[in-house]
Each structure stands twice: as structure tokens, then as C-alpha cells.
Amino acid sequence: MSAGCELCATGPSPAWTEVASDERLRILRVLDAPDFPAFYRVVWRAHVAEFTDLSSAERLHCMEAVAGVEQVLREMLAPIKVNLASLGNVVPHLHWHVIARFADDSHFPQPIWGVRQRDPALPAVERLAQPMRMVDQSVQAMLAGLPARLVRIA
């Protein structure tokens, strides 16, 4: 734990909701209904900055959780692309962005950190194929099943 790190804090936040967790990581959903409603973050519990601060086994666990979120997004929302990123320039606590992108979203094909391309007529959350609480449930089920998948790889 690092004092003052917003990703070490585990209390409620106006910026995200915690959807699932295990002993090593938490999965948050960013609360951005207007632009990017299908935006999750896989946050490593320990306060480390870089992906290579993890062991190989921890990296495997982390990325299978990231892949699991991506798979849920693809199956339930059929995005045109999923964007994955671990940046941490501002908050140097390892976290992976997993973002469903759509051709008519506010920034496509730019990254969400790039130049805004348009102002969609409807909030993005209203254009999704499923309510996000259903997607959250699938993310929870995915993470609960993750240990079994990791054993299969080994």
C-alpha cells in the first residue's frame, strides 16, 4: 500500500465501481456513460509500477484476467475493437485499461487519449447491446473461473 495512491485505496469512488476481485487483483468499471461505458480496469493489488515488477506467473494471472474481460466485451457487446493499455504515467500503480471501442464513439479511430472526433447524438451507454450490469456479471463469472484456466495452461 502506498499512502495517497488512488489505486491502493479500496473504498467507493465516484469515478468507478468495483466489479470483481481475487487475491491478486481487482476489476473496476469506469463510470463514463456518455463516452466509454464499457471501460474496465484490471488493477493489481500490490503497489508496483511496471508489468515487469510482477513474476512470470503473476503476469500470466494478470493478462488472463485482462483477456477474460476482453472476451466478455467481445461476446456481449461486439465492439469494432478492444483497446488494451498499461500506461501509469499519472498513477504509477499497475493497472490495465480494457476498453470496448465502437466506430461511432467519441474518439474512434483515435485512442481515447487522443483528439475527440465527434459528439454522438446519444450517450454511448444507450447504444450498447446489453446493460452494463449484465456485462459486469459475466466479468465476475470470468474471474471466478480464472484459476482453472491458469492450471490448464501449466
Next chain:
Amino acid sequence: MSAGCELCATGPSPAWTEVASDERLRILRVLDAPDFPAFYRVVWRAHVAEFTDLSSAERLHCMEAVAGVEQVLREMLAPIKVNLASLGNVVPHLHWHVIARFADDSHFPQPIWGVRQRDPALPAVERLAQPMRMVDQSVQAMLAGLPARLVRIA
């Protein structure tokens, strides 16, 4: 192979140089001396768009290569942060950006796709602790040693 895909093409490019490769992936270095000289791309050979188009074993191979590049960058250049991203909105052929970031680079702390923050006095390549050809050699050695590391995980 997909006709017209710039990452399926394997010939020389003015935009990058190929540094290393194995049967599943290639590692390119982006030629951006002014702003981001320590910028590699891990490009999956097969023309697939998403990380979850790979099997679990393939994802492990891919991410251990990404981690290996990150580790080389950390050890040789001591960046303030490494940024990792798989976006593919413009070129939907799976590739991972691995970018060494420095506090005085043109965009920090913004992502490289964000708003430029400053114009450094010297080209970024002249501020690096090592010549990039030395870093390239370490990336080559890392990839050559990767199969042994993967066996250790399993």
C-alpha cells in the same frame, strides 16, 4: 496474411526496423529519433485483430516477449515509466507498443497519443543512456532466450 495490411508486409519500411523475430512474432523498433527513440512494437505474425484471437499459450508467448522488451528498456535506459498498449484501431493486426517514457519527453505525462506538452531542446535520441543499437542487441538476446523462460513457467 492480409493483402494491404502494413503489418503483414515484412519488407523494409521507412517507419521502423526489424530487430528480432521468432516463428510467432516480430519485434520492430519505430524510427522516431526526435520524440520516442525507444519505442518497440511486438507484432504477431498471423493477421489477427484481437489479443483474445490468440490461444492462452500464444498470449503467454506474446506477453513474455512484451515483458522482455520492457525489461531491457528498464535495465538499459532507466525510463521513468514504460507504456504498453495494444490498440489497432487503424491497423487491426495484433501489435503491442512498448515505449520507454521520460519525464522530459515531448508528451509526458500524457500518452504519446495525447496532447504534446513541450518541445525538448535536443532530439530525444541524444538524451538516452545507451545507443539504440545496443538496446536492439539486448532485445535480440532476450527473444532468443524466451523459449527457456516459457518452459520455466509451465
